[in-house]
Amino acid sequence: MTTPRTTSPNHTRRALCGTLWAAPLAALLAGCAAAPPSAPADPVAGLWLMQRGVMAGEELPGVTREGLLLVLQNGRYSLRTDRGEYKLVQDGPHAGMDLHFYIGTPQERRVKAIWRRDGDRLTIAYDLSGKGRPAAFESPRDSQVMLAEFRRFVPPAPQPAASAASAPA
Numbered sequence: 420m421t422t423p424r425t426t427s428p429n430h431t432r433r434a435l436c437g438t439l440w441a442a443p444l445a446a447l448l449a450g451c452a453a454a455p456p457s458a459p460a461d462p463v464a465g466l467w468l469m470q471r472g473v474m475a476g477e478e479l480p481g482v483t484r485e486g487l488l489l490v491l492q493n494g495r496y497s498l499r500t501d502r503g504e505y506k507l508v509q510d511g512p513h514a515g516m517d518l519h520f521y522i523g524t525p526q527e528r529r530v531k532a533i534w535r536r537d538g539d540r541l542t543i544a545y546d547l548s549g550k551g552r553p554a555a556f557e558s559p560r561d562s563q564v565m566l567a568e569f570r571r572f573v574p575p576a577p578q579p580a581a582s583a584a585s586a587p588a
Contacts, residue, residue: 463491463507463516463534467541467569476560489541489569499523507534515552516543539571 469487472479490497496505500523508515513533521527531552532545544553548563558566 461491461493461507462536463505463541465492466490466572466574468572469567470570471566471568473558473566475562475564476558488572489567496520510552511554513552513556518545541569541571543567543569 467489469489487499491505494504494506496503496518501520502522503518503520505519506517508517510531511533514535516532516534518530518532519527520530528549530545530547530549532543533553533556534541534543535556536542542556543566544556544558545565545567546553546563547565553564556566558564
């Protein structure tokens with residue numbers, strides 16, 4: 420008689436975390452290979468893990484932002500179920516980003532944002548009302564401005580498989 424195999428919650432969580440970054444990483448690497456060598460560097464391209472979020476002056480709870488991976492590559496944008504395109508623009512005193520969401524949101528929409536990057540940190544302020552670009556990196560009360568802070572995500576290096584010879588007897 421065989422005993423049903425059970426999976427621990429930690430094992431399931433580790434497996435799920437591994438799959439959360441595997442697909443975006445593969446897409447990122449495929450996009451890097453496809454980029455022509457003369458293409459200008461995209462200063463926001465990469466994988467970014469959300470650290471903090473503020474919406475209408477209120478901090479987003481940890482469970483809302485935990486594990487959110489932003490993928491920006493070759494003009495494509497992906498965050499959770501939202502998919503779309505982005506374009507970097509210079510519009511006013513801050514670097515701008517125009518986003519066009521077409522998958523994951525209730526309806527297709529365009530959003531204007533401002534961004535700044537400091538090493539491995541990326542801050543984006545989005546005006547989700549679609550009316551304009553935020554003037555500052557803040558999320559005032561009674562606004563539809565979302566302020567999001569990310570840090571660059573570096574996937575863990577793959578662990579070498581243990582050989583049968585090194586397994587304990």
